[in-house]
Amino acid sequence: MKITKLNAFALPDTTVLRIETDSGLRGYGECRTLAAKDLALMKQVAMGADPSAYEIARAKLAEAPGAQAAVNMAMLDVLGKQAKAPIYSLLGGATRNKVRLLTPLTDLAAQIGAGERAFVVPLAAAKGSRLNFVANTLEQLTKLREQAGEGVDFVLDAQGKLVPAEAGNLSAALEKFHLLWFDEPCPLGNLAAVRKLARENVTPLGFGRTITKPSGVPDLFREQAIDVLRLDIRLHGISQIRRLAVVAETYYTAVAPYNDGGPIASAAAIQLAASMPNFVIQQVGALSSPIVSGLPAPRDGFMPLPTAPGLGITVNDSALERLQEAV
Amino acid sequence: MKRRNFVGGAGLTGLALQGQAPMTRPLGAEALDGVGSKTRITNVKTFGVTYENNSDRPYVFVKIETNDGVVGWGEGTLEGKANAVMACVADFKEFLIGADPMLVEHHWQSMYVHSFYRAGPVMGSAISGIDQALWDIRGKLLGQPVYKLLGGPFDPAGVRGYYHVRANTMDEMRAVREKAAELGVTCVKGGIPGYYEWIETHAKIKAAIKHLENMRAGLGPDIDIGIDFHAKTSPAVASILCKEVEPLKLLFIEEPCPPENVAAMKKIAERCTTPIATGERLIAAYSCRELVEMGVVDILQTDINHVGGITALWKVACLAEPSGIKIAPHACEGPIGALATVHVDAAAPNFLVQEICSGVVASKIEKMWEEWLGFPAMRMVNGKFPLPTKPGLGFDLNESAFAKYPFAGTKPMARVFHQDGSVAAW
Numbered sequence: 001m002k003i004t005k006l007n008a009f010a011l012p013d014t015t016v017l018r019i020e021t022d023s024g025l026r027g028y029g030e031c032r033t034l035a036a037k038d039l040a041l042m043k044q045v046a047m048g049a050d051p052s053a054y055e056i057a058r059a060k061l062a063e064a065p066g067a068q069a070a071v072n073m074a075m076l077d078v079l080g081k082q083a084k085a086p087i088y089s090l091l092g093g094a095t096r097n098k099v100r101l102l103t104p105l106t107d108l109a110a111q112i113g114a115g116e117r118a119f120v121v122p123l124a125a126a127k128g129s130r131l132n133f134v135a136n137t138l139e140q141l142t143k144l145r146e147q148a149g150e151g152v153d154f155v156l157d158a159q160g161k162l163v164p165a166e167a168g169n170l171s172a173a174l175e176k177f178h179l180l181w182f183d184e185p186c187p188l189g190n191l192a193a194v195r196k197l198a199r200e201n202v203t204p205l206g207f208g209r210t211i212t213k214p215s216g217v218p219d220l221f222r223e224q225a226i227d228v229l230r231l232d233i234r235l236h237g238i239s240q241i242r243r244l245a246v247v248a249e250t251y252y253t254a255v256a257p258y259n260d261g262g263p264i265a266s267a268a269a270i271q272l273a274a275s276m277p278n279f280v281i282q283q284v285g286a287l288s289s290p291i292v293s294g295l296p297a298p299r300d301g302f303m304p305l306p307t308a309p310g311l312g313i314t315v316n317d318s319a320l321e322r323l324q325e326a327v
Numbered sequence: 328m329k330r331r332n333f334v335g336g337a338g339l340t341g342l343a344l345q346g347q348a349p350m351t352r353p354l355g356a357e358a359l360d361g362v363g364s365k366t367r368i369t370n371v372k373t374f375g376v377t378y379e380n381n382s383d384r385p386y387v388f389v390k391i392e393t394n395d396g397v398v399g400w401g402e403g404t405l406e407g408k409a410n411a412v413m414a415c416v417a418d419f420k421e422f423l424i425g426a427d428p429m430l431v432e433h434h435w436q437s438m439y440v441h442s443f444y445r446a447g448p449v450m451g452s453a454i455s456g457i458d459q460a461l462w463d464i465r466g467k468l469l470g471q472p473v474y475k476l477l478g479g480p481f482d483p484a485g486v487r488g489y490y491h492v493r494a495n496t497m498d499e500m501r502a503v504r505e506k507a508a509e510l511g512v513t514c515v516k517g518g519i520p521g522y523y524e525w526i527e528t529h530a531k532i533k534a535a536i537k538h539l540e541n542m543r544a545g546l547g548p549d550i551d552i553g554i555d556f557h558a559k560t561s562p563a564v565a566s567i568l569c570k571e572v573e574p575l576k577l578l579f580i581e582e583p584c585p586p587e588n589v590a591a592m593k594k595i596a597e598r599c600t601t602p603i604a605t606g607e608r609l610i611a612a613y614s615c616r617e618l619v620e621m622g623v624v625d626i627l628q629t630d631i632n633h634v635g636g637i638t639a640l641w642k643v644a645c646l647a648e649p650s651g652i653k654i655a656p657h658a659c660e661g662p663i664g665a666l667a668t669v670h671v672d673a674a675a676p677n678f679l680v681q682e683i684c685s686g687v688v689a690s691k692i693e694k695m696w697e698e699w700l701g702f703p704a705m706r707m708v709n710g711k712f713p714l715p716t717k718p719g720l721g722f723d724l725n726e727s728a729f730a731k732y733p734f735a736g737t738k739p740m741a742r743v744f745h746q747d748g749s750v751a752a753w
Contacts (some may be wrong), residue, residue: 096747145529153528165708176571178529181563202566204526204597224594227563228526252561252584254525277750281527302747 001025001082003046008039008070009128010327014069014234014261015326016291017070018315019046025081027051028315029073030264033232034326044065046110051075051082054239072237073268073311080310087275087310091242098302099273100281102155102180102256108147117151118281119144119302123158126205130166134173141177153180155179160184160210165192171203180281181206181228188220195223206230217244221251228280230258233269254280261285261317263292267311270295274305291319339687352425353437363427366468367394369682371457373403373413374726375734376661378695383740386661387412389456389463390533390726393428399463400634400669400724403456404660407740408449412511415453423457425490428464435638439611449635453612458636459667459720465487466719472670473720479674485711486672488681489514489553494543494738502543506687507550511709514551514578514680515687519568522751523559530562536571536709543575551578551680553629559752562591569599578680579604579626579655585752593623594660604628607657611635612642619650630657637671644675653679662696662704667707671713684749699728 005020010033011110012070017029019260034042045060045067054075061068087096088115091294103111103121124140126133127210141154155181157317158167167185174182179257181204188194188207190246198205208230227247245255255278273279294313296304306312333596350367356422356666369392378385387409389401405412419438437641438454439446446454466473468606474480490507492515494500507515539554546552554577556565565583572580581604583595596603604626610633618624627647631640644654654675658665665683683705685693696704705712715721743751 019400096749098747100747150530150533151528175567178532178567180528188403199594199597201557204563204567224590227561251588252525254563256526278525279749281526288584319505 001050001052003049003051003076006043006046007306008034008042009320009323010326011262011323014265015066015070016262016320017042017074017262017315019071019078021051025078025119026315026317027074027077027081028311028313029262030234030239030261030268031070032064032232032261034070034295035201036327038064039326040069044070048240049075051078053147054079055258058237058240062213066237068240069219069237072239073264075312076238076271079155084309086274086306086308086312087238087268087271088305089237091271091275093272094305095277095279096274096305097278098304099270100299100302102281102283104285105144108144112148112152115298115300118155119152120157120178120183120283121280123156123161127174130169134170137170138173139175141174141179145177154208155180155183157183158185160187160299162186164190164197169180170195171197171205172201174203179203181192183228183230184209191219191223191225193278194225198223204220204228206256208236211235213238214240214244217247221247221253223253228251229255230255232258234259234261238268238272241272242275245278249278254278256281259283259285263287263289263313264311267292267306267313269286269293269307270303271279271311291316328374344595350425353422355437358538359427359430359433361530364429364468366397366428366464367541368392368426368428369394371416371423372726373416373456374729375409375413376729376732377735378692378732380735383407383738384407384660385734385738386663387452387456388661388663388729389460391423391428391457391460393464397464397467399428399460399465399467400663400720400722401456401459401461401463401636402661402664403452404632405448405452406660408452408737409734410737411449412452412456415449416456419453419457419648428461429468429501431458431465431638433678434458434461435635439635441471446610446635448608448610448633451635455632455634455636455639455664457639458630461664462637462667462670463719470718472715472718473637473667474670474673474714475605475697477581477671477674479670480714481673481676484710485708485713486669486678487513487710488682488683488705488707488712489516489738490683490685490687491515492517492705493686494545497541497545500542503687504546507546510687510707511560512550512687512707513710514553515546516553516682517554518557519560522745522753523560523564524745525563529563531569535568539568539572539575539577542705551579553578553680555581556583557617557753558585558608560584562595565606569595569601569603573600577601581605581628582607589617589621589623592618593621599730602626604655606643607633607639607669609634611639611645615643615646619646619652624652626653626655628657628682630659631668631671632662637667640671641666641675644671644677648675648677653677655679656681658682659684662700663720665705666715666722669714670720673714683712699724
């Protein structure tokens with residue numbers, strides 16, 4: 001089987017990839033918005049390639065993370081369809097029958113009503129004194145827990161914006177709140193500071209969305225700096241995160257891929273989640289769109305595993321083709 | 328016991344038994360003739376003992392027979408792998424038949440080094456069973472209990488022990504407290520409920536902390552409490568629990584995370600003042616070195632039935648002592664290994680407390696042990712396991728005792744799963 005055609009479609013903040021093959025099977029992928037040179041490299045690598053050579057494509061696209069991710073998803077999607085099996089069945093089989101979901105907090109009551117049980121809370125911007133900032137954050141979270149009940153969990157997301165000592169202050173104050181974890185509390189670039197933060201208190205730390213290449217991962221573990229590995233599904237794709245999860249596993253570290261993309265990226269992340277023994281929770285946004293349908297609805301905080309072949313979704317090609325092509 | 332000639336033997340190259348052809352001897356045995364005893368190992372037997380139909384740990388006992396009638400008993404029970412250990416003991420027969428049983432360190436080295444691949448739990452348990460039996464023989468030939476050969480006992484009244492708490496409600500815990508006080512027991516051990524993912528929910532963490540707080544409240548302030556996490560928690564989850572229960576002043580938290588990654592365990596140890604204990608899954612003293620060196624562990628818990636017998640457990644104590652680390656050996660299998668452990672404990676300056684996986688009230692298993700050995704083995708008196716006084720490991724055992732419990736094969740350990748069907752540790 002050979003890839004005969006490749007189209008990349010530009011959506012706001014994301015790129016959707018479609019590959020076609022001489023078998024007639026199509027595969028889909030999604031990545032962060034692609035630079036023109038990465039798209040060109042992607043075409044050069046993918047055209048004429050056999051979709052089963054997804055590791056070879058991964059190596060050839062190492063310098064173009066997004067392109068690598070999208071091609072990886074699309075190749076695995078085709079392979080799954082050829083085998084009439086979900087991608088997780090190609091990767092060593094399901095390790096679980098459902099996937100715990102994490103969603104950005106928008107409307108707590110409505111979201112709980114829709115079966116969501118774990119939320120990403122963005123850290124509110126600091127106002128006033130340091131003392132008030134810490135107290136206000138704790139108060140905001142405590143109120144959320146009161147409203148949601150004990151069976152609901154939270155991730156606090158600081159988007160890497162705090163100075164390390166500010167992050168330490170806040171995470172120490174949050175120890176007994178039992179966040180699932182504190183996400184990107186400070187810039188990861190200052191690994192020495194992250195290492196210190198990781199030793200000051202016991203609030204678990206999540207990092208990874210800023211990492212673009214596998215070589216950025218080992219130092220996080222060598223320094224025992226993180227508790228949750230959060231590589232972006234739209235920068236790494238399925239098989240690269242699966243491989244880096246193996247490294248995490250040897251450090252007894254959980255994997256919860258970062259994902260602020262659309263339903264194709266979420267579908268890929270769900271396939272990945274099913275395959276990893278050290279997976280804990282998957283961040284997802286909207287699970288369907290005018291282009292994509294077919295992901296199972298969440299129930300009590302979990303998504304049952306999709307069982308359809310490949311990514312397990314249905315793509316509306318005519319709606320897709322109405323989008324502008326990326327160039 | 329009759330006097331025997333140990334050093335300066337006949338230098339036999341083959342040992343003639345009555346009416347039998349000269350015995351084959353292990354490779355290299357001749358080199359040590361003249362520096363050992365004239366006693367020779369004539370047979371190595373294994374016994375699989377299924378004392379409970381579904382137990383994951385049918386006992387694996389090793390009996391070593393010698394040409395002067397002295398026999399030694401050892402234990403290599405390995406949970407979920409009974410057949411494999413018995414096969415491994417059989418693989419070592421040619422290291423032993425015709426050998427001098429007094430050369431215990433030499434045989435340990437030969438079994439370990441000449442196996443080339445470093446010992447895992449199966450080989451470690453096989454060596455453990457053989458090593459204990461050799462020490463039993465050694466003590467009997469020298470007319471001394473093993474703890475005296477090791478330089479003890481530090482306390483003639485015995486070694487401090489702990490029982491397991493199998494209580495969930497406050498009433499059950501108060502009952503344990505009363506029974507422990509009545510028996511003079513000064514320490515008990517419990518666990519945490521359920522199974523844990525590598526990042527856990529507020530509800531799960533809160534429930535675990537509440538359980539431990541209830542345990543302290545129910546058992547009262549006057550008893551030491553160890554808590555076994557059983558390596559079912561990740562460093563992330565264990566760190567939260569270990570820190571939050573600091574006010575309970577636990578004697579230790581055991582296996583807060585799996586044992587292979589020492590740096591991961593160090594990160595837990597760095598963030599709490601609760602002492603960290605680990606080691607029951609480790610084989611040979613070599614495997615404990617990094618834990619000591621990196622300042623991770625306060626208490627080592629290697630198991631005499633897996634670590635490599637008396638020789639290896641004693642070495643773990645030696646390794647730990649100059650670093651101020653205590654030993655509190657794991658013992659959750661049969662009575663032979665448990666009694667062998669007591670000998671090492673009694674002679675260890677850095678001994679803390681000895682486990683036995685029994686409750687404050689003896690069950691039918693402990694009664695069965697008494698039936699086999701003729702005394703209430705591993706039952707405390709005034710909070711201590713009494714020391715055997717007879718030579719060797721200190722008991723007489725007739726293999727006919729096991730006829731009632733024929734081996735019914737290996738039984739797997741518990742297999743548990745999270746709510747999404749994924750594999751959980753217990």
